[in-house]
Amino acid sequence: MDDYSDHPVRPYVITSGRAHPSRNTIRPETLLVVDPTVPYPITAGRQQRALLDMCRGVLSLAEAAAHLRLPVSLVVVIASDLVDSGHLSIRSAPRHSLPSAELLEKVLDGLRRL
C-alpha cells in the first residue's frame, strides 16, 4: 500500500520494550470491544487511546490494526494490556482446535447465501 508509512516511534518503545503480549489468547480474528463505562487509563499513551477509540464498536484485532496502520504484532501487545486492565473486552473466545461441526454449518449457510 503506497500510503503506508512506518511509524516514527519504534514498536518496542510504545510497548515499553516488550515484543510479546502479556497473554496469548488474542489472535488476528479475535473480536474486541471497549467497555464504555470504564474511563481510559490515566497513563494511556497515544496508541492506547487510538486503539480504545477504534474499538467503540466490535472489531477484530486485525481490523483495528489495519485501520490504525500499526502492525498486528504491536497491537496485540497493546490490546493485551488493555484487556488485563479491564478497558477492553474480548468478545470471541479463542479457538485452538478446529471449529465445531455446528460452527462450520453456520459458515456454510452464510457462504451459500452470498
Add this chain to the structure above:
Amino acid sequence: MVSADSDFPARYVVPTVAQSVKILVVGAFGVGKTTLIGSVSEIAPLRTEETMTSASVGVDSLAGLDGKSTTTVAMDFGRITVTPDVVLYLFGTPGQRRFWDLWEGLADGAVGALVIVDTRRLEDSFEVFDQLETRTGMPFAVAVNEFPDAPRYDADQLRTALDLLPDTPIVLCDARHKESSAGALITLVEHALHHPASQKAPA
C-alpha cells in the same frame, strides 16, 4: 487522526456477533488472493504489514553485517458476517509458512486453507502443499484461478501434477466473481466438515 465518525457503524461488526472464525487464503504473490477475498468480502479488503529482518527471510548475505536489512510482508484480509452471531475472516497469506509466523496465532484454529494456484506457475505452490500436508495438518482445498491466458487442465491432471492426495478437493474458479469465489470457499468448508479433527472438536 481523522475523525472516524463517518465510518461508524459501517466498519464495525454487527453487535450480535459473538464468535469469529477464519479461513486462510494461501498462495504466491499475484495469484489472486486479494481478488478472491475482495469478491466475497463485505468490507473493502484491508492490509496489515509486518517487517522481518533479512536473516529470517532466508537471505544469506556475507556482507550483511549491519543487520538492518528488513523486508515488509503484507497480508490482505476481508470479512463476511455469515450468520447474525458468527463472522468469518479471510486472511490472504503468502505461501510460505515462515511468513504466517509473522502473525502470531494466524494458523491456530483456522477452518482450513484455500490454496490458490495459477496454472502458469504450478511450481510456486509445491512448497505450500508440502507444508500444509506435513506441518499443519490443516484441511485444505485447491482453487485454480483461471486466468484468461493460462493453460487449461482438468482436475485429474492437476492432481497428478501437484501430487495431491485423492481426497483433496480441486475446484476451478474465477477469483473476480463472487459466486465462483464463494463456491471455492464452500468446497473447502465442506471438506473441513468431513475432516477427522472437526468431529472431535468441542462445541
